[in-house]
Amino acid sequence: MIRHDALAQLPVRTALPALERALAGHGAAVLCAPPGTGKTTLVPLALAGLTSHNGLTDPTGPTSPTGPTSPTGPTGQKSPADTPRRVLVAEPRRIAARAAARRMAWLLGEQVGDRVGFTVRGERRAGPRTVVEVVTTGVLLQRLQRDPELSGVDAVMLDECHERHLDADTAAAFLLDVQATLRPELRLIAASATTDAAGWARLLGRGDEAASGDSAGSGEGADAAPVIEAAGVSHPVEVVWAPPERPVRPPHGMRVDPALLGHVAATVRRALRERPGDVLCFLPGVGEIARVAGQLGDLADAGTEVLQVHGRAPAAVQDAVLAGGTDRRRVVLATSVAESSLTVPGVRVVVDCGLAREPRTDHARGLSALTTVRASQASARQRAGRAGREAPGTVYRCWSEGEDGRLPRFPAPEIKVADLTAFALQAACWGDPDAAGLALLDAPPAGALAAAREVLTAIGAVGADGRVTDRGVRMSRLGLHPRLARALLDGARQVGERRAAEVVALLSEEPPREYGDDLAAAWRTARRGQDAYGARWRQEARRLASAVTTGSRKRAEERTNASAGTGPNRPVAGTDASAQAGIGTGLTDDAAAGLIAALAFPERVARSRGAGTFLMASGTGAEPADGSPLRGAPWLAVAVADRPVAAASARVRLAAVIDEDTARAAAGALYASGEEVRWADGDVVARSVERLGAVELVARPLRSPAPALVRKALEDGLRAEGLGLLRWTDGARSLRQRMAFLHRVLGGDWPDVSDAALPAQLDAWLGVELGRARRRADLERIDAGQALARLLPWASGAAVRFDELAPERIEVPSGSRVRVDYGGEQPVLAVKLQELFGWQESPRVADGRVPVLVHLLSPAGRPAAVTADLASFWKDGYRSVRAELRGRYPKHPWPEDPSGAQPTRYTTARLKRS
Known part of the structure; x- marks a missing residue:
């Protein structure tokens, strides 16, 4: 039975008629609604026609004057009013997708999986009667790649689009492409509480014409989609500025000053004393949540329950937090997953530490990681709004009012700062490898996109022309980062599908820190573990193993059909029938873990330099933590690492021990051999060298190096150490000074002989001597003055007056x-x-x-x-x-x-x- 009383209390209902008209007239709209208005729950139900007989109408008010809305949109053709429309709701996080589906099912008086369901990676609860399905943006992208028309779907709502996640931006671009070319009747809604409404309006209104546009502006004009604003219930939220008494160190990398965390815990205690209701405390990550929870451990003795909510928390814990209804007072410690789409019942107080985690990529070193940053003003408003969802509330902000004005307005768009390898593969699969035709609020940085294409080319996902290969298509459908997809497909042939899937599942969601930094040991811990992470890991491993088995079987059948002349002959690089046989399953688990990690991150295979330090093939140093069992290994396959600010080496977070053969096999594309002649340690060093990227494997002295290489090494030495390597007599120094004087005074034909200019023209004045030199001692015998005289302007005749002029x-x-x-x-x-x-x-x-x-x-x-x-x-x-x-x-x-x-x-x- 529909809970009309609950629906009637959702303020967004007043905006539904305007939203209906916008979709009927334009096919797209931007919905701006404050937290708690019901945009995530009522709007999809109304879009599907589940809340009333007449579709998008106020369930407590008069029928919309336009009547039921047809799935054919602006064409004016209408379907029967009692025909439900199928709606997809895309959420940025799994926890939000599950919560939204549960809430909508509750409003309809049904169980999840009936007319309202959800699909997230590894979990689906939907049936043949499901007409409203909540999915993560990643799942939506997978569906678009498999079925670009989104057959049977009448409307797609992108929720919380202000967060600017890369998957959401990509999905929006693909949907606009579909609407413009295949499904003009498909209706699109971008919904958020705080967003750049004008930018989204132009994007939804003009499709790919907005791909290169600036997101700033009014959003007005014929091309812009309508912006529908819904007023929320005005529950005031009092702001209490609560900065630390003493300055704290700013965050860098993943590190947060413990003094700030201590202050946050103290502020939570203060909030419990000063204000009624439950407390929701925002922290940047799981580690910070655990540390603050430890400092609040004694609250349980006082009858206050401390709960932790984040993406890794067990579903039962997440459900309990969102259900509320306990007699005990609660403190909920949460990451940004609680910013949007979720209502935590009973919360009247928010404590905001003012920090968030955003992805960053160091393309030069091949390292991608989350980093801690100051939260944006938009995020701060979202967080504060959690306190006013049900009644007047209070937000304690752990920074000063003066600092607040200096915060960025919005979070950094992920497309500007994240690793773009997965995005580049999605674009290639969509048929637009350069992403030039995609309607995006922000264009991808050219350098980051080029680096992503290099990775895809190296793993066989795209060809030299940038177009996706069959292997790349298969990778894209595994729901993994392309690096991990490569490791799964290639590793399955060598260690078996089950073991490859288990290790990749570990790498796809980094295990808890208490599992340690040894990947093989973490694998064993996950196998016997009974914690929430272990349960998710087993589920994901089963999914991946099934995907590989299905794909291998399908390709084996294709090859059989092709050889028999009954099917298309489309072999896929990197896969063969041995995948099912599990060739190489005799490897130990430790060796298997190392191989999979090395296949995923070949540029991170690292050789020991002694004293617990390593050099990765990318050229970056790496160092496991003190006391780590990895420090004594000869080789490592580094899976997770970050490089702290001003640190000389990256910190190894997760790695596996490997041997040189594994490193060579996995990083074969980085192998190079040849003559290496360079200036090192003050002289010419000539060797025959084999390398894996920056890692030197074998080096032998080279007796007769190529003269051209020797000459270049000598030139490098002169540029590095200076012209003092030559023999400078008093006469030579005088000659150079006289030439410099005439260049300064007369200019013209008189050459520049400064320290900056001479190394740039070595051939002109030192070419003959360099051609005869072989080592540093030969340079020291060269008369610099005699060589320098060649630069005098002999051709113009001015040189004959040199002694007269100077x-x-x-x-x-x-x-x-x-x-x-x-x-x-x-x-x-x-x-x-x-x-x-x-x-x-x-x-x-x-x-x-x-x-x-x-x-x-x-x-x-x-x-x-x-x-x-x-x-x-x-x-x-x-x-x-x-x-x-x-x-x-x-x-x-x-x-x-x-x-x-x-x-x-x-x-x-x-x-x-x-």
Whole structure:
């Protein structure tokens, strides 16, 4: 029996007539409804025509003026009013999908699986009478790939689209493609409590024309889908700002400052004292939930129940939390799964730590992981709304009001930050490998998409042209990341389908930390474990084993039919009849676990470097935790790792011990051999090397390396260590300074000989010598000056004036030829004062453009004065210098009138003798 009283209390009912008109006129709409309005439960029932005789009508109000809505949409053709329409509701999480289905079934007075059902990975409760089916977005993508027309489905509702999960964005793009080309009558609804309504309206209204558009804007115009807003029950939520008393370290990677978690636990206790009702506390992950739960363990003695809700929690625990109705007060510690689509009965208080987990991918190192970030303003509003679902409530925010304005408005779209390998395979299977024709709110980053295509090509999922292979199609239908799909298909032939499926199930949902970091040991723990994870793992392993067996049998039949001429001959790369036979099942479990992990992540096979450290084939260092049994292994297949900020190596979270043969077999695509001649440790090193990516397998000295490789190594050495490797005489240094001076002053044909320029033109001035050199000692014998002279502008003829424009030495009045120093901004002539008697003008160089700066030295060679104008010095400065130095150097001439005195380099006595 339909619970009309409960339906009548859902505020979204007032928006149903407008939604009906929008779908009839446009075929798509954006529904914005606050938490608790019933958008997730009433709207699908109304779309299906299950809440009243006239479809999308207010169950307590008058019939819609347009009457029943036809599944043919805007064409105006109508089906009988009593014919239910089939509706798919896509939720981002399994817990939300199950909860929504249960709630809708309850509203109809039925059991789940009758007219309302759900399908999530590994679990389906739906029957022939089911007309409203709640699925995860991943399941929706699988259905679209198998049946692009979505035969029999009249409407699809994408719930919680504000979260911008990659699967949801992809599903929306595919649905718009289907609507535009195959099913114009298919109705689409994007629903959320907080979203970029204008962006979604343009996307749903214009289809693939919006693929490259910016998501900002009003969303108005003829092309935009209507935006239907439903007012919620106005239960006020009081905001209490509760920042920590002392600063806490910001999150990085997966690490959260324990001081913040202690503050969150204290805030929960404060909320229990100050406010009535149950408390819902948001934390970023399972580990943080466990630590806060430990700090609140004594609450049970006071009659308060502490519950944990997250994606890994047992279904029974999730059901109990969502059912409510206990006499005890409750504290529910939850991840972001409780942000949307779920109502936790009895909650009047929310404690928000202000953190969330988002995916990040380090494409350079081949590492993908979740990272802890500040929650967005949209997420904070969603979380706060949980406190006001049933009555006025309170939210305690563990940050200051000043910080709140600096939070990002929305979560980062997953397409911008996540690993795109699965997305790229979905796009290739859809027939659009570049995703250029898909209607997406945000285009995928070109670099991330290119990296994803490289992975797909390496595992045989797509061909060189980017188009999906038969093997890639099979991978896409396993409901796994393509890497894991590759490991399952290829590993099944070597270790058997059951064991391959069990290990892949472990990798598809990382086991609890208490299972340890040894994959084989975790496998054994899961086999004998009776916890919730073990139950889910066994279910997933059975699903995967069945999928591989079915696929292998089907392909064997195809090959049999093809050989008999009764069917298409379509062999699939990477699969054969040996898959069913389970060839290689003699491997131990430890070896099997290592092989599967290595097949999934070949660039993460790692060789020991000693002292518990490893080098992965990707070139990234890796290190298991202290005390880990993995530290002494010669080789590892690293399945899960993350690289903390500023850390030199990645932290190994889950790995298996392997041997070199397994590493070579799994990462064969990374194998390379050849001559390796490079500059290392200050000299040329020539070896014959075999490698797996960055991991060196075998190295032997190379007696006669190729001259071209030697030359390149020498060039690399000069660029790395500098031109000081050459022999620089005083004359060579002077030559370089003079050339640099003319380049600076005259430019034109005079070359740049700076430290930055010379290494870039080694062939032009050092080519001959480099051609003869073989090692560092040969470089040290090269006369740099002789080589550098080749850069003088001989072709233009300017080089013949080099000594005239920048003379190496200048003859002074005493007859001495004194070297000019061109090392500074202005040429310097350092000469004893007595040698310049009678010289009235300072010399000039560079065609008279630049005066030489004269450093007048004492008889001991120390600077006595500096001038660029000798005439002025003799007139004004000489007198004071003479007074100071005449007594100190009496044997040298100090005439009163130096302009007419005889210049000399000698003492007075010798001058008289001469």
